Amino acid sequence: MTTETLSDCPMSMRRLFSALSGGRLAGVSSRNFLKFAMLAVLGLPVLAHATDLESVNAATQAAQSAGDNAWMLTSAALVLMMTGPGLALFYGGLVRKKNVLATMMQSFIMMAVITVLWGLVGYSLAFGEGNSFIGDLRYLFLSGVGSAPNADYAGTIPQQTFMIYQLMFAIITPALITGAFAERMKFSAMLLFMVLWSLFIYFPMAHMVWGKGGLLNAFLGGKVPCFDFAGGTVVHITSGVSALVCALYLGKRVGHPSIDMKPHSMVLSFIGACLLWVGWFGFNAGSALGSSALATSAFVATHFAAATATLGWVLAEWIKHGKPSILGGISGAVAGLVAITPAAGFVKPMPAMLIGLLAGVFCFFMVTAVKQKFGYDDSLDAFGVHGAGGTLGAILTGVFATNLVNNGLKDASGNPAPLGWVDGHFGQVFNQLLGVAIAWVLAIVGSLALLKICDMVLGLRVSEEEEVEGLDISLHGEEGYIME
Amino acid sequence: MIKVEAIVRPSQLEAVKTALIDVGVDGMTISDVRGHGRQKGHTEVYRGREYTVDLLPKNKIELVLRDDQVEEAVNAILKAAATGKIGDGKIFLSKVDDAIRIRNQERGVAAL
Numbered sequence: 151m152t153t154e155t156l157s158d159c160p161m162s163m164r165r166l167f168s169a170l171s172g173g174r175l176a177g178v179s180s181r182n183f184l185k186f187a188m189l190a191v192l193g194l195p196v197l198a199h200a201t202d203l204e205s206v207n208a209a210t211q212a213a214q215s216a217g218d219n220a221w222m223l224t225s226a227a228l229v230l231m232m233t234g235p236g237l238a239l240f241y242g243g244l245v246r247k248k249n250v251l252a253t254m255m256q257s258f259i260m261m262a263v264i265t266v267l268w269g270l271v272g273y274s275l276a277f278g279e280g281n282s283f284i285g286d287l288r289y290l291f292l293s294g295v296g297s298a299p300n301a302d303y304a305g306t307i308p309q310q311t312f313m314i315y316q317l318m319f320a321i322i323t324p325a326l327i328t329g330a331f332a333e334r335m336k337f338s339a340m341l342l343f344m345v346l347w348s349l350f351i352y353f354p355m356a357h358m359v360w361g362k363g364g365l366l367n368a369f370l371g372g373k374v375p376c377f378d379f380a381g382g383t384v385v386h387i388t389s390g391v392s393a394l395v396c397a398l399y400l401g402k403r404v405g406h407p408s409i410d411m412k413p414h415s416m417v418l419s420f421i422g423a424c425l426l427w428v429g430w431f432g433f434n435a436g437s438a439l440g441s442s443a444l445a446t447s448a449f450v451a452t453h454f455a456a457a458t459a460t461l462g463w464v465l466a467e468w469i470k471h472g473k474p475s476i477l478g479g480i481s482g483a484v485a486g487l488v489a490i491t492p493a494a495g496f497v498k499p500m501p502a503m504l505i506g507l508l509a510g511v512f513c514f515f516m517v518t519a520v521k522q523k524f525g526y527d528d529s530l531d532a533f534g535v536h537g538a539g540g541t542l543g544a545i546l547t548g549v550f551a552t553n554l555v556n557n558g559l560k561d562a563s564g565n566p567a568p569l570g571w572v573d574g575h576f577g578q579v580f581n582q583l584l585g586v587a588i589a590w591v592l593a594i595v596g597s598l599a600l601l602k603i604c605d606m607v608l609g610l611r612v613s614e615e616e617e618v619e620g621l622d623i624s625l626h627g628e629e630g631y632i633m634e
Numbered sequence: 635m636i637k638v639e640a641i642v643r644p645s646q647l648e649a650v651k652t653a654l655i656d657v658g659v660d661g662m663t664i665s666d667v668r669g670h671g672r673q674k675g676h677t678e679v680y681r682g683r684e685y686t687v688d689l690l691p692k693n694k695i696e697l698v699l700r701d702d703q704v705e706e707a708v709n710a711i712l713k714a715a716a717t718g719k720i721g722d723g724k725i726f727l728s729k730v731d732d733a734i735r736i737r738n739q740e741r742g743v744a745a746l
Binding site (some may be wrong): 360407410412413467470471475477478482514517518519521522531 | 678680681682683685711
């Protein structure tokens with residue numbers, strides 16, 4: 151970056167700079183150079199001393215770290231807000247009144263359980279440099295994770311910031327699955343399943359895609375370079391496909407589909423979905439891991455995709471069922487946000503709009519026609535939105551990823567490498583398909599095995615009486631609404 | 635004494651209440667009820683799943699009046715509750731044997 155920037159400068163400036171700095175060009179950032187050149191032009195050559203340059207350099211780096219850290223801490227908080235209250239309200243409104251608290255609790259408890267697991271071992275298994283499939287134990291109990299940056303992942307922010315940011319992803323991913331078995335799973339079995347699921351599916355998948363040396367990590371030496379900016383495979387495919395396995399394994403809710411199971415509060419779901427949309431800026435733009443132009447680009451792509459996906463779903467529903475519904479609008483927004491997640495830091499705004507539009511229509515088709523045809527009871531459509539939208543987004547990332555947006559990948563001669571099909575690299579679509587396939591297989595095989603274990607140890611479903619009474623009272627001893 | 639029970643649309647409740655007060659009715663009981671007559675409910679669609687809602691929300695107004703008040707009150711309800719479409723509701727009239735004011739045990743018309 152340094153040399154590139156300098157080569158753009160007029161020769162006279164370069165000579166001046168070279169002379170002033172005693173020829174110490176290496177390691178000087180472009181910002182330093184400009185600052186320095188300005189000082190020189192202003193007639194302050196007194197600063198033209200190596201030690202002063204180092205102090206300017208240090209001050210500039212400190213300023214960049216402060217900016218990046220501010221955005222990353224904000225992003226971490228935004229992603230936590232997606233689980234509670236965002237997802238908890240979105241899912242809570244979609245269930246029947248008697249299960250609203252149990253459903254919110256399934257999301258909320260992840261904020262506690264996965265946090266503990268992440269601190270003890272999760273962060274290390276995901277981001278320790280292990281083998282192609284899983285990290286090692288170098289960060290066990292967060293040892294060595296402090297204020298010094300980890301240059302492999304994010305060189306300008308404390309590793310603790312990176313760690314807490316990634317934790318928020320580990321929290322929301324299992325929470326997404328809960329939509330599939332809503333209104334019928336035992337709380338104890340759910341806790342055990344989610345701990346095992348994080349250990350055997352999420353941490354390995356996060357390592358494969360984002361960890362140093364991971365099989366699919368395009369930027370840190372993966373053998374199958376797969377682009378997943380913010381978690382299309384890691385978060386949405388693993389959770390969505392596991393959700394389908396859960397729905398099939400647990401079976402339908404009592405009375406499904408003959409009795410009414412209308413969402414009990416569209417208002418709660420609406421608030422939740424809007425919080426998800428806002429939180430997603432932390433999720434996707436935060437995945438730039440700094441307050442950079444790339445973060446802006448991901449922010450823009452995210453927003454545009456959500457907009458067109460909303461319109462896609464609403465229009466499809468309007469044509470098919472005669473009325474444009476609120477639930478259609480918010481479901482479409484979430485579908486678009488899911489689909490743009492892997493692509494956010496790789497695509498321009500117009501392809502982002504296309505990805506969103508396709509996702510809105512595709513997910514509408516999945517949760518209406520496909521779900522009804524096969525008859526599985528994915529209560530809140532975790533598969534139809536996250537599994538389907540995540541898969542579509544991951545594949546389309548291979549089509550639309552361009553080095554005009556993300557020049558992080560270099561070819562042998564140090565120039566930005568072509569990324570997706572639009573850059574002339576058609577093979578990336580197959581890399582993406584391979585990444586998708588690995589995520590699907592891991593989710594299906596892993597979830598099936600873990601459900602079997604939980605079923606044998608604790609039993610997965612509540613009794614029929616408990617289910618009919620409602621999980622709020624039967625599992626938690628509380629009611630959602632007491633109005634006197 | 636006559637008991638008037640009127641089932642009306644929730645959208646007309648305020649108008650009916652005002653109309654009754656205007657003709658001198660000074661006590662009423664109102665409750666939220668669900669039901670259907672000839673109006674056959676509606677269909678709701680959530681993510682492609684259709685639900686038929688056949689019990690619709692209505693309001694029930696209960697009044698107990700002196701015989702000479704009834705005609706005026708009924709006319710007030712008819713005027714305020716009607717929209718002309720199916721689902722406007724019904725009015726039922728029935729004789730009341732006695733009434734007792736709990737505070738001082740007054741009986742009959744004096745208790746109204």
